[in-house]
Amino acid sequence: MPCRAHRKVDPQDARAQESDTGSFSLQGVEGNLLEVVFLGTAGSTPTARRSSPAIAIRRGPELILLDCGEGMQRQMILAGLGMKSKMRILISHMHGDHVLGLPGLIQTMALFDRRFPLQVIGPEGVLAFLKAIKETVKFGVTFPIEVKEVQAGLVYEGRDYHIESAWTDHPVPTLAYALVEDPRPGRFQPEKAEALGIPKGPLWGLLQRGKAVSSSTGQVINPELVLGQPRHGRKVVYSADTAPSKSILELAEGADLLIHEATFGDELAEKANEMGHSTPSQAARLAKEAGVLRLILTHISGRYDQAAGFLDGSKRIFPEVLLAEDMMVVRVPFRD
């Protein structure tokens, strides 16, 4: 995986990030922060209320962008997200509203003198698009861009999470993505540590982080002896554009958060599905069946900008449903 290199933290970049966002520490990256920033929640065309499709997942100091509609760079600036972060971009498909923000984002990163490599993952077509832009638009690039064209399956494996993809039901090849964190070590049980002769102090911290230590008698204490059952990592799934799809149902199983499209309202279910899109109630049924904790709907057609009751049907099926709005930030906590 060429992206291992991304894990090295450039101190200048870290500083920039910190001053950009001011809300995370480089310690405990594996750790705590997982939040979704809805940068653009429109359907095929932006509206006064909604910018083109673009979502950022902040995970520790890393950004994972889900699609890159026109306006992405400015929405990132408005949201206080840095241009120099460790970052990978997941492109769902090659419809213009999902990719046309990529060239401008790359140009601005270069003008900000980004040095970190940038990984762009997507279906076939992403590479040809970026090559075409490089050949026809005038701007330099200050950092390596790795384009990885993928199919359904495992598309990225990081140190403590991985990304899976699945084909959706849309007129052009389109990928949904799941960010899946590794399980965390079980909860630390101080009474067991004390019984094994490990005094409260730095050794407890090592055990908590899953490392073996030596007791005062020289005995090697494996962390399993003092930790409870391994705990769930978190899982965030992005449906991209799709009619209700079995492969997304499988991908979303047990997710903490499912971000699903709902381009059309329930009254236009037939039209939605013909065009490879979904409605709120269809997404709600899928969320319920997949056993997810929370559902957020995005990719909303402009015809609903002023409409009331868009979620009514879906709420009766799956009460934990929300309508995404531009600049909405949603934290994804651990379950246990």
Next chain:
Amino acid sequence: MPCRAHRKVDPQDARAQESDTGSFSLQGVEGNLLEVVFLGTAGSTPTARRSSPAIAIRRGPELILLDCGEGMQRQMILAGLGMKSKMRILISHMHGDHVLGLPGLIQTMALFDRRFPLQVIGPEGVLAFLKAIKETVKFGVTFPIEVKEVQAGLVYEGRDYHIESAWTDHPVPTLAYALVEDPRPGRFQPEKAEALGIPKGPLWGLLQRGKAVSSSTGQVINPELVLGQPRHGRKVVYSADTAPSKSILELAEGADLLIHEATFGDELAEKANEMGHSTPSQAARLAKEAGVLRLILTHISGRYDQAAGFLDGSKRIFPEVLLAEDMMVVRVPFRD
């Protein structure tokens, strides 16, 4: 000129336009409305305050767009400008910040079912860019796009105005543009009409509009006999990206409005000129020398978003200077 066809008004489009903008009549198109809508006033990268370079001139029911930075389509929606209007787009150069809004604008026009042809005028490179987008991004187009790659000189000749261009001083081939209205007929002189035996009534209107009529004695009265000196049309000039340039000085001569770039402040004059850009005081000197009525500065680097005093030097040279802001609308009245 293939663009003569644009002059035919599609009634559906006219209706759409009217409901979009609600402030002009299809009568007297030659006529009254000439206003500049500053849609994006940033330099190379957008900021929270400023979107990427994009300006619209509304002239009667027609839009003339000056550059098309990323975000153009949404800024147009926010400004209430229609996607179906008679429209031509003037591209200054192929730096990304000036062209990356074009593909999304075209996609959205197609999704809004535009039928009118769209003319795109710019230097060499525009055609290759649009072809590359068409080949690599998936969207259909519902209307003809005429790309006209031009040099300095006359680039468009309309019924009652024309557009000229001139090369600027910038690292890549860059065109400045001037929209120049034809002179209007002179002011109507009722006492002369009465003396020639033309009674007050519909014939006066014809004479006012420059048409010959017959008097009660059968004599043909040419409008020159009852009109004063022909009056100035209006002239709006857009410098695009440039260091101070003699060719822009010539293009801007006597303009009612000069829109000039001022990427850097006066304190960075040397850096500005090295990079093919200008400062407020340099633009002001040029405006003064060219004898323009009014100067508006745009393409402002993000470093000045919070800075005071950006215009101070330029105001001492040319008091009629303004700093452009996104969504600022400036009317250009007739002089006489």
